Amino acid sequence: MKATAIRAGFLTSVQDLGRTGSREFGLSVGGALDPHALRVANLLVGNGESAAGLEVTFGGLRLRFVDDRIVAWCGGDFEARIGSTVLPSGHPGLVHAGEDFSIASPSIGCRAWLTISGGIDVPIVLGSRSGDLKSGFGGINGRPLRDGEEIPLGKNPDRAAALIEKLRARRVASWKPSHDWSSTARREPSLRFIRGSDTNQCAPGAIDTFSTGSFFVSPDSDRMGVRLDGPRVERSNETDLLSEGVAPGTVQVPPSGKPILLLNDCQTIGGYPKLAHVITVDLSIAAQLRPGDTVRFREVFLADAHRALNERERDLAQFRHGIESYFR
Amino acid sequence: MEITPLGDCAVLIRVAANFDDAPESALQQVSATHRQLAAAKIPGMVELAPAYTTVALFYDPLTVITAGAPVGNILGWLEQRIHEAVSKNADSSADQFKYSEIEIPVCYDNEFGFDLDEVARRAGVDQKEVVDLHSGAEYRVHCVGFIGGFPFLGGLPAKLATPRRETPRKEIPRGSVGIGGKQTGIYPIKSPGGWNIIGRTPRRLFDPQKNPPGLLRAGDRVRFRPISREEFERLAI
Numbered sequence: 001m002k003a004t005a006i007r008a009g010f011l012t013s014v015q016d017l018g019r020t021g022s023r024e025f026g027l028s029v030g031g032a033l034d035p036h037a038l039r040v041a042n043l044l045v046g047n048g049e050s051a052a053g054l055e056v057t058f059g060g061l062r063l064r065f066v067d068d069r070i071v072a073w074c075g076g077d078f079e080a081r082i083g084s085t086v087l088p089s090g091h092p093g094l095v096h097a098g099e100d101f102s103i104a105s106p107s108i109g110c111r112a113w114l115t116i117s118g119g120i121d122v123p124i125v126l127g128s129r130s131g132d133l134k135s136g137f138g139g140i141n142g143r144p145l146r147d148g149e150e151i152p153l154g155k156n157p158d159r160a161a162a163l164i165e166k167l168r169a170r171r172v173a174s175w176k177p178s179h180d181w182s183s184t185a186r187r188e189p190s191l192r193f194i195r196g197s198d199t200n201q202c203a204p205g206a207i208d209t210f211s212t213g214s215f216f217v218s219p220d221s222d223r224m225g226v227r228l229d230g231p232r233v234e235r236s237n238e239t240d241l242l243s244e245g246v247a248p249g250t251v252q253v254p255p256s257g258k259p260i261l262l263l264n265d266c267q268t269i270g271g272y273p274k275l276a277h278v279i280t281v282d283l284s285i286a287a288q289l290r291p292g293d294t295v296r297f298r299e300v301f302l303a304d305a306h307r308a309l310n311e312r313e314r315d316l317a318q319f320r321h322g323i324e325s326y327f328r
Numbered sequence: 329m330e331i332t333p334l335g336d337c338a339v340l341i342r343v344a345a346n347f348d349d350a351p352e353s354a355l356q357q358v359s360a361t362h363r364q365l366a367a368a369k370i371p372g373m374v375e376l377a378p379a380y381t382t383v384a385l386f387y388d389p390l391t392v393i394t395a396g397a398p399v400g401n402i403l404g405w406l407e408q409r410i411h412e413a414v415s416k417n418a419d420s421s422a423d424q425f426k427y428s429e430i431e432i433p434v435c436y437d438n439e440f441g442f443d444l445d446e447v448a449r450r451a452g453v454d455q456k457e458v459v460d461l462h463s464g465a466e467y468r469v470h471c472v473g474f475i476g477g478f479p480f481l482g483g484l485p486a487k488l489a490t491p492r493r494e495t496p497r498k499e500i501p502r503g504s505v506g507i508g509g510k511q512t513g514i515y516p517i518k519s520p521g522g523w524n525i526i527g528r529t530p531r532r533l534f535d536p537q538k539n540p541p542g543l544l545r546a547g548d549r550v551r552f553r554p555i556s557r558e559e560f561e562r563l564a565i
């Protein structure tokens with residue numbers, strides 16, 4: 001059971017919820033840059049939430065299927081189709097054997113998470129199916145998908161089989177999660193952050209500069225981090241610190257004064273001062289930033305970050321419960 | 329011990345005030361704390377990342393909440409458990425723990441050691457003396473990071489300290505042994521990098537198909553043994 005990448009797209013890779021337990025050996029957590037979007041998209045096709053899907057960057061992907069599958073996607077403002085039928089974000093859709101699923105380049109945002117019922121069945125390496133593109137393992141041959149490559153799929157779960165029958169006539173389900181969850185790209189977003197521990201390594205006004213300024217996303221941004229250009233965030237001294245742990249969301253300030261917002265493929269340790277940490281809930285929005293975008297930052301307390309995460313999880317539990325009847 | 333948030337899913341635990349003055353003692357404290365926390369099974373703890381003077385503890389806030397932490401004070405709840413874990417096991421095991429002692433065979437031929445020349449020039453010695461100094465010292469793994477399995481080794485003879493190259497190389501072959509500032513390290517996989525390369529080991533330092541995937545951990549003792557080109561080829565098979 002497989003699908004074939006007729007066109008692999010700009011940068012497509014297999015990702016699940018990431019690889020934990022190997023930071024001690026220098027491996028980043030990796031996984032979908034927006035794990036929440038992947039979890040939602042998995043629920044939509046009847047998969048377990050941690051199943052592997054495809055992270056599609058800037059679109060250009062065309063997949064051909066050899067059996068009936070439910071597919072769904074969440075993320076930026078893309079146009080996706082099953083054959084010639086439009087599949088909007090957040091709606092499960094049925095792809096028949098022999099049909100193509102395609103996703104074009106986005107008008108806003110840059111990434112989408114595509115899930116396929118049965119999940120992507122590549123081997124689990126160190127606890128995850130995610131492709132680690134930096135260290136070159138996991139996913140499909142440890143690198144981005146290539147034109148013509150086959151994508152191994154798991155067996156359709158019973159839940160998906162039930163939904164396949166229901167969608168025989170109408171192809172695309174009418175139900176979907178809240179708009180915020182399926183369409184995560186924002187114009188000129190404001191990301192919430194908590195203060196970092198090294199603000200004393202930055203000049204007195206640095207945190208103000210960071211929270212009042214408007215920053216542009218540089219072209220050299222990738223899965224490791226979003227590089228920002230804008231008002232210079234001054235450091236109080238030019239010496240880097242002894243390397244210590246960093247995490248996705250950490251905003252560090254290199255000597256250039258241009259902050260870097262770290263994402264899931266970031267190094268496990270770093271020596272640049274940590275000015276701030278973008279809260280986990282808002283990393284869903286950060287994952288959509290593309291070169292040229294404008295972004296702002298707004299300070300909150302750690303407890304606010306935890307409350308936001310807890311609320312989203314409660315809403316997800318409710319959504320999970322609410323869609324049960326579609327899979328029976 | 330100082331505990332600060334590292335975002336909303338991790339805390340940074342600082343266990344030593346500085347490194348350069350007392351690297352052995354910092355390493356001892358970090359390793360002890362690492363082991364104490366690993367043994368403690370704090371609810372919601374996901375993993376630990378030790379480095380120089382700190383241990384980063386990653387946690388899942390939702391599991392921590394389920395375990396009884398108030399949503400508004402997860403940090404306080406975790407701090408208490410971290411303190412308990414560290415003090416409970418404070419005097420046990422810390423000193424008896426046996427670190428691995430690992431010998432890394434290195435071929436210091438110029439063909440592999442692109443920057444042997446430069447390191448020798450800066451040190452004001454000949455290439456043979458660079459090799460003697462580098463392979464004569466005992467090193468400790470201070471942390472593993474940067475890329476999968478890359479060990480940062482302390483204990484480099486002061487004479488060999490060489491600043492990183494101004495322009496990093498786009499590709500450094502797997503197994504390359506390099507010097508970056510006061511440290512030495514080994515590129516476990518092909519990677520870009522700015523360290524001065526003085527040799528290459530045939531030994532595999534990182535294999536994601538194995539668990540654990542890395543040969544070296546923080547605290548391990550390392551020595552380099554010079555080998556000939558022939559031995560390199562033999563061991564590389």
